[in-house]
Amino acid sequence: MRENRVKRLLKDGRPAVGTWLNIGSPITAEAVAALGFDWLVVDMEHSPIGIETATAMFQAVGGMGCAPMVRIPANTEENFKRVLDAGAWGVVVPMVRTADEAAAAVEWCRYPPAGKRSMAASPRHARAFGTDAKTYFARANDEIVLVIQLEDIEAVRRADPILKVPGLDACFIGPTDLSASMGLRPGYEQKDPAFEEALRMVRDAAKRQGVASGIHTGNAAVLNQRIEEGFQFVALWSDINFMLQAMRAELAKVERRLA
């Protein structure tokens, strides 16, 4: 069975760098995977990507030796079942606000006895790890990465009891939702010291509870700074945002001057 390097990096206290895939295309997913990210998250929360496109994107990303991960639209059993059976190596769960919600995510992510994930031998989950169903059943709990998002100030205040739930690999701050919940202008970078204090609260609680912390960033300078601060599961913006940034910049230079 292929080893999930992201799981090892997080356990060893090292950074794991990835980006978000919001463009529903296995072609672009494969091209981005070839760049050398540790993981890529197919975003099924804030994009129109459905399970069949996501499956093809997992195949494309996994084929390039990169860990195919996914953000599910909501914390439900059905979402976990479908993406894991489709071959995701890790799941990011948006908007976890309580310890009970974190425990539910663990239950749906892990096979018994650690959880209640339903078992079926026919899906592509085992092939996504280059193995057979029997081996996958025995090892999946050790290889699949579970990341919960703390992105509401109430969740930040409850970070210790939430992150105490056994079975979590990492927590991940969604800066846009977090800033909105604090009454700040939604965005990745914030000047307000209360925002930085909230990030510190999450990072320190994660350390106390033995869970990796992570955050979404908009550029490499901020990403490097977050790694220095101790965040490990760090995301560098997204495919569509980078594409639009480059196109916008070049379009702005077009002069339409006739000779």
Ligand code: 3PY
């Ligand atoms: C947010 O900024 O709210 C996010 O969820 C980023 O992933």
Ligand code: MG
């Ligand atoms: Mg969010």
